Each structure stands twice: as C-alpha cells, then as structure tokens.
Amino acid sequence: MKEKVKKIIAVFSIFLPAITFIIWADAYFWLLKGDRYKAFLQPKLRPLLILAMMLLLTFVVASISQSPWKKKETHITDVWLRAAILFVPALFLWTVYGQSLGTHALTQKAFDTEDIISLPQTPLEHSSISDTAVITISLLDLCKDAEKFEGKFIATEGMVFRKDTIAENTFKIFRFVIFCCAADALPMWISVNSGKSRNFENETWVKVEGKCKIDKINGRQVISIDAVAIQVIPTPPPEKQYLFFY
Amino acid sequence: MLLGTFVGGFIEVFVPQEKITRWLPEGRFATVFIAAGLGIFFPVCECAVVPVVRRLLNKGVPLSAAIAFLLGGPIVNPVVAASTAVAYFFDWSIVVNRLAFGYAIAVATGILMDTFFTKAQAIRSDILVSQNFSHHPESADKGGSISLRRKIGGAVNHAANDFFDIGRFLVIGAFLAALIQTMVPRYLFSSVASTPVSSISIMMVLAIVLNLCSEADAFVAASLQWTLVPISAQLAFMILGPMLDIKLLLMYGRVFRGRAIIVLSSLTFMLVFLSMMARTFVIK
Numbered sequence: 001m002k003e004k005v006k007k008i009i010a011v012f013s014i015f016l017p018a019i020t021f022i023i024w025a026d027a028y029f030w031l032l033k034g035d036r037y038k039a040f041l042q043p044k045l046r047p048l049l050i051l052a053m054m055l056l057l058t059f060v061v062a063s064i065s066q067s068p069w070k071k072k073e074t075h076i077t078d079v080w081l082r083a084a085i086l087f088v089p090a091l092f093l094w095t096v097y098g099q100s101l102g103t104h105a106l107t108q109k110a111f112d113t114e115d116i117i118s119l120p121q122t123p124l125e126h127s128s129i130s131d132t133a134v135i136t137i138s139l140l141d142l143c144k145d146a147e148k149f150e151g152k153f154i155a156t157e158g159m160v161f162r163k164d165t166i167a168e169n170t171f172k173i174f175r176f177v178i179f180c181c182a183a184d185a186l187p188m189w190i191s192v193n194s195g196k197s198r199n200f201e202n203e204t205w206v207k208v209e210g211k212c213k214i215d216k217i218n219g220r221q222v223i224s225i226d227a228v229a230i231q232v233i234p235t236p237p238p239e240k241q242y243l244f245f246y
Numbered sequence: 247m248l249l250g251t252f253v254g255g256f257i258e259v260f261v262p263q264e265k266i267t268r269w270l271p272e273g274r275f276a277t278v279f280i281a282a283g284l285g286i287f288f289p290v291c292e293c294a295v296v297p298v299v300r301r302l303l304n305k306g307v308p309l310s311a312a313i314a315f316l317l318g319g320p321i322v323n324p325v326v327a328a329s330t331a332v333a334y335f336f337d338w339s340i341v342v343n344r345l346a347f348g349y350a351i352a353v354a355t356g357i358l359m360d361t362f363f364t365k366a367q368a369i370r371s372d373i374l375v376s377q378n379f380s381h382h383p384e385s386a387d388k389g390g391s392i393s394l395r396r397k398i399g400g401a402v403n404h405a406a407n408d409f410f411d412i413g414r415f416l417v418i419g420a421f422l423a424a425l426i427q428t429m430v431p432r433y434l435f436s437s438v439a440s441t442p443v444s445s446i447s448i449m450m451v452l453a454i455v456l457n458l459c460s461e462a463d464a465f466v467a468a469s470l471q472w473t474l475v476p477i478s479a480q481l482a483f484m485i486l487g488p489m490l491d492i493k494l495l496l497m498y499g500r501v502f503r504g505r506a507i508i509v510l511s512s513l514t515f516m517l518v519f520l521s522m523m524a525r526t527f528v529i530k
Contacts, residue, residue, distance in 0.1 A: 017406065017407075017410045020410065021406065051249075052248050052249075055248050055249070055252055055405075056248070058402050058406075059402065059405065059406035059409065061402070062399060062402040062403045062405075062406045063403075063406050065399065066403055066406075081414075082410055082411070082413075082414050085413075085414035085418065086410070086413050086414055086417060088417055088421070089417055089420075104428075105428075107431060108427065108428065108429075108430070108431045108432065109427070109432055110431075110432065110433060179329070179333075179461075179462045179465045180459055180461060180462035181459075181462070183420075183423070183427070183456075183457070183458060183459075183462075184458055184459070184462040184463070184465060184466055186465060186466065186469050245332070245465065246332065
C-alpha cells in the first residue's frame with residue numbers, strides 16, 4: 001500500500017511543473033478577464049500579461065512532453081517545495097483581490113509624514129460655486145499641475161485620512177499612484193479644509209468640491225482645497241482605485 | 247523573468263559555444279566594457295537578466311563579462327533611462343549620472359570579481375558541469391542535425407525548467423520585501439538621512455529591502471526630491487537596487503557559490519557607496 005502511494009506521488013511529481021504552469025496561466029487569464037489586473041498593475045502592461053500567459057502555456061506543453069531524462073534529475077521533495085512556493089502568488093491574487101492600499105500603506109509608504117500629520121489649518125474663505133465652472137480632476141493631475149488650478153474651483157475624489165492630532169475641520173484625501181505595480185505605488189494627498197467639523201471615517205471615499213490653494217511650507221508646495229461640498233461616494237471597484245503615471 | 251528564462255532557453259539551444267567565443271572581442275577586459283553596456287540593445291530588468299546570465303555562463307562567457315552584464319544590463323538600458331527621465335521631469339543630468347555610474351560600477355565589479363575568483367571558484371558546480379558535458383539532447387553544442395521543431399521544443403523545455411527552478415526565489419524575495427514594506431515605515435529612512443554618509447548608506451539599505459524593479463524605482467527615488475535626502479543618495483538608491491536586493495541575492499544563489507555572492511554583494515555595495523560619496527564631494 002505504502003509503495004503504491006509512493007508510486008502515485010512519484011508519477012504526480014512528474015506532472016507537478018506542468019500543473020504549476022497551468023495554475024499560473026490561469027491566474028494570468030483571471031487577471032485579464034474583466035480587467036482585474038488594473039487592481040494590481042499599470043494598464044499598459046496588458047500586452048505583457050497576454051504574452052506571459054502564452055509563454056506559460058508553451059511551458060505546460062513543454063513540461064508534459066519533456067524527455068524522461070530530465071524528470072529524473074530533481075528530488076521529489078524539492079519538486080513539491082518549488083511547486084508549493086510558486087503556488088503562493090496565485091493564491092495571493094485570488095484571496096487579496098478586492099482589497100487595496102489604504103491608510104496603513106499611506107503612513108508606511110510616505111517619506112515625509114510631517115506633511116500628512118500636521119498641515120497648516122488655514123481659515124476657510126466662504127465661497128460659492130453656484131455660478132463658477134467646476135473642473136473635475138484626478139488627484140494625480142492636481143498634484144502634477146497644481147499651479148494651473150490655484151484659485152480655481154475643482155472637484156476631486158480620494159480616500160479620507162485623519163489623525164487625531166489635527167483639527168476636526170481638516171483632513172487629507174489621498175490616492176495611490178502606480179508606475180508599474182502596487183509595489184511601487186506612491187501616495188498622493190492634499191489637504192481639505194471643510195470649515196466645520198466632519199467626522200469621516202478613515203478610508204471613506206469622498207468627492208470634494210472647492211477652491212484650490214497652494215501654500216509654501218518649509219520650501220515645499222502644499223496643496224489644499226477650501227471645500228464647499230463634500231460628498232461620500234461609493235468605494236470604486238478594485239480596478240479603479242489606483243491612478244497611473246502615464 | 248518569464249521572458250528572461252525564454253531568452254535563456256533559446257540561447258542554450260540555438261547559440262553554440264564556439265559562436266559566442268568567436269563573437270567575444272580579444273583582450274581580457276574588452277568583453278567587460280561591451281557586456282556592461284549590452285542592455286542598450288537588450289533591455290532587461292534585474293529579474294530577467296539572472297536566467298540569461300546563467301545560460302551565458304554555461305556557454306563559456308567569461309565571469310567578468312557575465313557579471314558586468316548582470317549588474318549593468320538592468321541599469322544601462324533605454325527603458326530605465328526613459329523612466330528615470332520621466333520621474334525626474336526630464337532632468338537629464340540625473341539620467342546621465344545613473345547610467346554612467348551604473349556602467350562604471352558594473353565594469354569595475356566584473357573586473358574585480360575576475361581578479362578574485364576563477365570561473366570554477368565563483369560559479370555553481372552544476373552550471374559548470376553542464377557546460378563541460380552538455381547532456382541536453384537539443385543543446386546547440388551537441389552537434390548533429392536536429393529538426394527546428396525539436397530545437398524549439400528543447401528551448402522551451404530549458405526555459406520552463408529555469409523558471410521552475412529560479413521562480414521560487416523571486417516569490418520568496420517578493421514576500422520578504424512585502425513584509426518589510428508593510429512593517430517598516432519609509433519616513434524612518436528619510437528622517438535620519440542628515441549627512442551624506444548616513445543618507446547614502448540608508449538609501450542603499452532601502453534599495454536592498456524594497457526590491458523594486460529597475461524600471462519603476464526612479465519614481466520612488468524622485469518622491470524624495472523635496473526632502474533632505476541629497477541627489478547622490480537618491481542615485482545610490484537607483485543604482486544599487488537593480489544590482490543587489492533580497493530577491494536578487496536569493497536568485498544569485500542559483501548561479502554563484504556562497505563566497506562569490508558575499509564578495510559580489512560587498513563589492514557592489516562598497517563601489518556604489520564610494521562612488522556616490524565621491525560624487526557628493528566633487529559636485530560640492
């Protein structure tokens with residue numbers, strides 16, 4: 001009986017690399033389906049994902065049709081260990097989908113938390129936007145071209161970040177911007193001066209409308225909005241939560 | 247890395263050793279100078295270059311040239327130049343500094359490694375064994391007439407085996423980097439970067455633990471432009487990262503022997519540190 005089990009494991013081990021490649025190819029297919037990869041990766045990498053999936057499929061064919069001399073080379077335990085480790089990223093993808101970087105990542109990834117924790121609290125100028133055109137802009141474009149929007153009425157979206165140490169009428173909105181993948185995601189944030197106490201929970205998605213301001217603090221440009229309207233919005237689907245450089 | 251293993255597989259099957267020997271220029275170090283700049287024509291990231299270098303070593307490429315390509319390829323290439331330029335708002339001095347120092351350090355490390363080690367001392371025995379006695383029926387060094395179809399099949403076989411062999415180190419390295427990114431806040435690094443020595447050293451440690459791709463790390467470095475971290479420290483981060491990080495250390499284990507990895511890592515670290523310190527004082 002023991003011998004039989006050993007034999008089955010040995011036979012199964014021969015096909016373990018092929019099974020691993022199938023799992024990986026399936027993971028790529030799963031990412032491509034419904035643009036799920038945008039929850040992890042820069043959209044321009046789509047052709048590379050398709051290429052990777054095709055390469056993995058050729059690996060599957062090659063592994064199945066591989067000559068017997070190669071299959072005897074590696075120890076069974078080693079083959080299982082390699083397969084187990086390579087299975088982890090696929091498992092990770094399927095379990096982590098739906099979650100995105102939030103306030104914890106913001107505080108971990110920011111190089112200068114001084115700016116996050118204690119931005120200046122400027123008194124709110126009561127303004128009206130009823131007769132003013134509001135420019136809807138992403139947080140990335142706002143941070144890139146802040147001067148262009150200084151003094152104008154803008155609307156932008158992001159997640160709320162509040163620290164207990166700052167005034168109740170001030171909070172930050174932030175989003176993560178990706179160049180290649182979530183590993184290189186950088187937080188972009190601006191300050192929101194809401195005029196009155198607003199107790200938004202951290203990571204609540206909001207749309208803020210108001211007047212764009214730029215202050216110089218310690219030689220750095222600090223962007224803020226004097227808000228006239230703050231609206232809680234539904235959390236976007238995972239593939240729309242990140243912004244992308246180019 | 248998938249692409250890297252694929253290219254490696256095709257080198258194994260389609261490029262015979264004598265052809266590579268014929269292509270290499272004469273003179274001990276001429277090859278090193280060319281190899282360090284090969285990324286301009288074959289842009290590769292640091293994960294893809296490891297399986298390619300493994301196959302090149304197997305094909306008789308000298309140790310010095312292989313190391314120069316291993317370290318220089320992921321930096322001295324057009325994709326990295328473009329991403330660095332974009333991240334630094336087309337400040338070309340940063341791009342030139344990154345590529346020039348990356349090239350020089352790759353050349354110097356290749357030459358020094360060749361001085362300290364013979365190929366047999368530096369490379370894992372299984373790679374040298376397969377170089378001396380290629381038991382792969384489709385290998386380009388086996389001679390004889392093999393059909394193109396069988397050759398392509400053989401190349402894909404090699405690629406699949408390499409991926410199955412080295413891929414796990416990429417996964418483990420990525421896991422460790424993710425753990426560090428989650429546990430250690432980045433501001434701890436930038437907040438203690440007050441002197442050139444501390445800022446350069448700290449940014450180098452950050453490059454090792456963050457494991458970022460050479461095509462994306464410039465954006466993280468550029469986010470430090472408005473902090474106290476000097477340009478030399480930002481460059482140290484962008485130059486060392488593609489040469490040495492946790493995942494690469496693990497992947498180097500499939501190519502080099504332990505002692506060679508220690509010397510290679512120490513040399514790379516020291517050369518990046520010294521060159522960036524020198525840059526700091528020269529620019530000042």
